[in-house]
Amino acid sequence: MSTAAVTQTIELKRLAPGFAAPAQQSQTVFRSALRAFSHPGSVQTLSMNEALAGMRAPEGADPAAAALLLALLDQDCKLWLSPQFAHSDALAWLRFHTGCVAVTQPDQADFLWVAQANELPDLRDCGRSSAEYPDQGATCVVQVQGFQTDDGWTLRGPGINGASALQVAGLGDGFVAQWQAQKHHFPCGVDMLFTHQNSLVGLPRSTQIEV
Amino acid sequence: MLHPHYNSSPHNAASDPAARQTWMALLARAPEEFLEAQIGILAQGNLQWLRPVETGLLMAQGRAGGTGMRFNLGEVSVTRCVLRPDPDHTQCHQVGVAYILGGSHRHAQLAALADALLQEPTLHSHWDQHLLRPLSEQICAQAQQRKAQAQGTRVEFFTVAREAGSDIQDEDPS
Numbered sequence: 452m453s454t455a456a457v458t459q460t461i462e463l464k465r466l467a468p469g470f471a472a473p474a475q476q477s478q479t480v481f482r483s484a485l486r487a488f489s490h491p492g493s494v495q496t497l498s499m500n501e502a503l504a505g506m507r508a509p510e511g512a513d514p515a516a517a518a519l520l521l522a523l524l525d526q527d528c529k530l531w532l533s534p535q536f537a538h539s540d541a542l543a544w545l546r547f548h549t550g551c552v553a554v555t556q557p558d559q560a561d562f563l564w565v566a567q568a569n570e571l572p573d574l575r576d577c578g579r580s581s582a583e584y585p586d587q588g589a590t591c592v593v594q595v596q597g598f599q600t601d602d603g604w605t606l607r608g609p610g611i612n613g614a615s616a617l618q619v620a621g622l623g624d625g626f627v628a629q630w631q632a633q634k635h636h637f638p639c640g641v642d643m644l645f646t647h648q649n650s651l652v653g654l655p656r657s658t659q660i661e662v
Numbered sequence: 663m664l665h666p667h668y669n670s671s672p673h674n675a676a677s678d679p680a681a682r683q684t685w686m687a688l689l690a691r692a693p694e695e696f697l698e699a700q701i702g703i704l705a706q707g708n709l710q711w712l713r714p715v716e717t718g719l720l721m722a723q724g725r726a727g728g729t730g731m732r733f734n735l736g737e738v739s740v741t742r743c744v745l746r747p748d749p750d751h752t753q754c755h756q757v758g759v760a761y762i763l764g765g766s767h768r769h770a771q772l773a774a775l776a777d778a779l780l781q782e783p784t785l786h787s788h789w790d791q792h793l794l795r796p797l798s799e800q801i802c803a804q805a806q807q808r809k810a811q812a813q814g815t816r817v818e819f820f821t822v823a824r825e826a827g828s829d830i831q832d833e834d835p836s
Contacts, residue, residue: 463744463757468712505711547712 461543469521469548471505477522484519487644487653492606492617494598496650503649509541511566513594515646517544520564520592526550531560531589533570557589565593568621574629577641585638588656592644596621598652608658617652619645630660676786685780685794689773690762692797697772700793705775707748712757715743715767738763741770747778756781 470476479502483495497503497515508517524530528551532542541564542553554560557572558579565571571593578589603618604627633640633656640656675681689697717739724735742761747754758778760770779789 463712463759464755466712466757468710471711471714473714 459543461547463547465540465543466547467507467509467540467544469506469544470518476502476504476506476518480518480522483651484523484644484653487651488642488655489610489653491608491610491654491658492600492615492652494600494650494652499649509539509544511535511539512541513646513648515649515651516564516592516594516644517541519644519646519651520545520551520562521548523590524549524551524562526552528552528561529554529559531555531557531563533563533565533567535566535570536564560589561587563589563591563593565591568593568595568619568626569623571623571626574626574633574641580639580641582639585640588639589641590644591641592646593622595619595645595647597647598645598650605661606654606658607661608655610655611658619652620647627660627662634659674783675790676781676783682777682781686760686773686777688794688797688801689760689776691801692769692773693800694766694769694772696797696800697769697776701772701776701779704747704752704779705771707751709748710746711743712746713742713744715741715770717741717765717767739765741765741767743767743770743774745771745774745778747775752779754778754782754785 480497483497483502487493487495497518499514503514503518506514506518506521508514520530524545526549528549530545530551530553532553536542545551546553551562557563557577560578563572563577571591574591577591578587580586580588597620599616599618599620601616603616606615606617607613637656642656643654645652645654718741719737720740722735722738723732725732740761740763742759744757744759746757749755752775756778758774758776758781760773760777762770762773776789776793779785780794
């Protein structure tokens with residue numbers, strides 16, 4: 452099966468800058484992603500002066516989401532963009548700075564960048580994880596309208612001492628059902644990174660959500 | 663063609679990809695001191711890096727005699743950058759790209775700056791006159807001189823070889 456890669460000429464004149472110091476900043480952002488996944492449900496904030504220095508995110512993008520993808524992607528990564536991003540400067544910006552490949556189907560992607568929670572595709576259609584290669588599941592970077600850690604869902608699982616609370620604003624009702632359904636296929640599944648402005652929250656596939 | 667003669671038509675040369683290829687090749691071969699003297703002063707102000715200067719390795723490939731199979735000749739260091747010059751300082755609103763052989767960050771920066779200036783239609787003819795033409799002449803003169811030097815030491819080899827495809831009956835049967 453051939454992958455439908457999106458190719459379009461990059462208009463340099465309109466391009467925004469990426470990290471000012473790529474090596475240090477992508478390590479700082481990677482560290483935050485690592486913390487977010489090892490303490491699911493905790494809010495990590497990227498500092499404007501360190502992790503995000505010099506970077507100008509494309510229009511409609513959360514700085515945290517843009518920085519995460521800038522740090523995580525390289526030329527071997529396949530990226531799916533939600534409709535709001537598909538024909539914006541976001542793709543040109545990421546392709547120039549990371550060399551990633553854009554695909555048109557979420558089931559071919561390693562990373563998904565979702566501009567609004569309601570554009571999130573069905574989790575069963577994301578990524579290519581299989582019993583032989585569960586590591587090929589997708590990482591979804593979803594921009595949401597905010598988080599609260601004192602109310603909402605109860606999270607349990609590795610990295611959480613007992614239970615913790617998380618509320619994600621703007622996520623549809625179908626999400627929790629899809630999330631609970633994917634635990635039957637563990638270790639297959641997708642991992643989520645929710646972002647809002649400069650903050651991010653990780654939700655690895657090992658975390659269980661109780662409503 | 664190692665040393666392209668710069669020969670662009672003044673008509674919309676600023677946006678012609680072929681002309682741009684030629685001037686980028688010239689700028690990559692330009693002596694750093696020359697670029698510094700011509701445009702060094704413009705590489706100031708609020709210059710925006712889209713891709714900061716970085717040096718890496720590229721595998722150079724060759725063909726034996728220009729016709730054989732491609733083989734990996736060896737790695738060469740290449741420095742590249744992409745920048746947007748300060749528009750107030752340079753009157754230029756373009757983005758310049760440079761890839762040069764070697765590790766000189768300043769050379770890459772100046773070559774990218776010159777690339778941006780040459781893409782600006784209002785500035786193109788000025789920098790065409792003051793940067794590309796002298797540069798082209800200088801590089802061509804250098805190439806001529808090197809060629810003349812090499813020609814002086816040229817040795818012609820002659821061998822006596824049996825012509826290919828000769829008839830077997832030509833050989834002495836006795």
